[in-house]
Amino acid sequence: MEQKLIMMVVLLVLALATATATAFTAEYVRPPPRKTLHFPWNPKPSSHPQQVHVSFAGDKHIRVTWVTNDESSPSIVEYGISPKNYSFKAQGESTSYSYFLYSSGKIHHTVIGPLEDDTLYFYRCGEEDPEFQLKTPPSQFPITFAIAGDLGQTEWTKSTLDHIEQCKYDVHLLPGDLSYADYMQHKWDTFGDLVQPLASSRPWMVTQGNHEKENIPILKDGFISYNSRWKMPYEESGSSSNLYYSFEVAGVHTLMLGSYTDYDKYSDQYNWLKADLSKVDRERTPWLVVLFHVPWYNSNNAHQGEGDEMMAAMEPLLYAAGVDIVFAGHVHAYERSKRAYNGKSDPCGAVHITIGDGGNREGLAHKYREPEPEWSIFREASFGHGELMIMNSTHALWSWHRNDDDEQVRSDQVWLTSLIGSQCLSEKSREQRKILSEP
Numbered sequence: 001m002e003q004k005l006i007m008m009v010v011l012l013v014l015a016l017a018t019a020t021a022t023a024f025t026a027e028y029v030r031p032p033p034r035k036t037l038h039f040p041w042n043p044k045p046s047s048h049p050q051q052v053h054v055s056f057a058g059d060k061h062i063r064v065t066w067v068t069n070d071e072s073s074p075s076i077v078e079y080g081i082s083p084k085n086y087s088f089k090a091q092g093e094s095t096s097y098s099y100f101l102y103s104s105g106k107i108h109h110t111v112i113g114p115l116e117d118d119t120l121y122f123y124r125c126g127e128e129d130p131e132f133q134l135k136t137p138p139s140q141f142p143i144t145f146a147i148a149g150d151l152g153q154t155e156w157t158k159s160t161l162d163h164i165e166q167c168k169y170d171v172h173l174l175p176g177d178l179s180y181a182d183y184m185q186h187k188w189d190t191f192g193d194l195v196q197p198l199a200s201s202r203p204w205m206v207t208q209g210n211h212e213k214e215n216i217p218i219l220k221d222g223f224i225s226y227n228s229r230w231k232m233p234y235e236e237s238g239s240s241s242n243l244y245y246s247f248e249v250a251g252v253h254t255l256m257l258g259s260y261t262d263y264d265k266y267s268d269q270y271n272w273l274k275a276d277l278s279k280v281d282r283e284r285t286p287w288l289v290v291l292f293h294v295p296w297y298n299s300n301n302a303h304q305g306e307g308d309e310m311m312a313a314m315e316p317l318l319y320a321a322g323v324d325i326v327f328a329g330h331v332h333a334y335e336r337s338k339r340a341y342n343g344k345s346d347p348c349g350a351v352h353i354t355i356g357d358g359g360n361r362e363g364l365a366h367k368y369r370e371p372e373p374e375w376s377i378f379r380e381a382s383f384g385h386g387e388l389m390i391m392n393s394t395h396a397l398w399s400w401h402r403n404d405d406d407e408q409v410r411s412d413q414v415w416l417t418s419l420i421g422s423q424c425l426s427e428k429s430r431e432q433r434k435i436l437s438e439p
């Protein structure tokens with residue numbers, strides 16, 4: 001009897017141990033793509049400001065963009081630092097475009113400023129309510145960026161946006177593929193409304209992906225919708241195209257490049273990039289960050305090798321300038337590399353992060369190449385977003401947050417150090433940096 005009892009206790013302990021071990025080692029079960037969001041028809045007065053978003057427009061200036069159906073609505077932004085008390089007023093410009101049977105509303109772009117740093121502003125557009133609020137970024141570290149690419153407009157997109165809203169960030173960076181409108185122009189409008197709560201309150205800095213290119217040979221320029229709606233500070237940064245530009249905030253110089261415009265040695269983009277990098281002052285901006293859509297370091301089967309040509313043309317420039325971090329999208333998954341250059345890990349190269357996992361309708365890219373390349377540190381096919389908290393001139397905390405059944409779960413976290421003060425930027429590497437000053 002006693003033996004039987006001991007046996008039962010042993011079996012019970014074993015069963016419990018197995019159950020615990022199973023729970024501990026259980027793999028995360030990735031959920032399937034979710035439905036595209038349904039946007040009920042909700043007509044507004046024609047002068048009502050819609051799709052409001054803000055972006056940087058040069059030092060201490062912000063561009064406010066919105067759409068009205070009313071052609072006569074003024075491109076005026078009233079703003080101030082207390083609610084309903086607008087001490088300042090700015091007049092902007094407007095544009096519109098047509099795409100076969102579709103005609104856009106009036107798209108207003110109005111630059112406001114100079115603005116105080118790290119300050120909450122209240123504003124309204126076109127002399128109409130409602131009132132919006134935006135917080136300007138700090139002028140010094142710490143500063144936090146939220147990052148998610150390939151957003152689309154599905155229930156997973158909503159989950160990602162909800163998580164970004166919960167984090168205390170200063171600027172949103174989007175490495176391409178915004179609306180997934182794919183020629184259906186009204187989807188640009190629904191996307192604008194979907195992101196308005198976030199994009200009207202913090203600067204959203206975007207670059208283009210393949211889903212922005214709605215090209216119909218001879219008839220339509222590929223980026224007419226994107227360029228009309230998401231005007232970025234290209235003129236302010238000496239670029240001749242909205243498809244590539246740079247901006248500075250706190251101590252960070254950020255370049256937004258175009259994967260879908262010319263990048264070869266004789267292209268405007270290449271020459272602008274070289275000129276922009278050669279002007280970077282690492283004393284003023286110790287961190288150098290680059291974004292574009294198609295990743296150069298990608299061990300996922302999806303879009304394998306698509307970034308190779310751009311990498312061959314431009315990586316030497318980024319390496320010579322000592323870029324710290326490169327963010328890309330396109331692959332619907334997350335991957336982080338060691339510092340790398342020329343296809344191998346290299347202490348003077350950039351950390352490459354693929355973050356095309358915003359939640360679009362195409363679902364996740366599950367299959368990875370084996371064996372895992374030596375430069376790849378972390379890779380996972382899940383939806384989510386990233387947060388880059390730059391603490392000072394040398395240290396930043398990077399974290400990736402997976403959308404785990406609608407909860408955000410921090411799944412990857414690492415301290416990154418800038419190249420400032422390293423041998424990579426010292427006298428020794430001057431030779432390599434000559435490429436930036438060559439004609």
Ligand SMILES: [Fe+2]
Nearest residue numbers: 177209210330
């Ligand atoms: Fe893409």
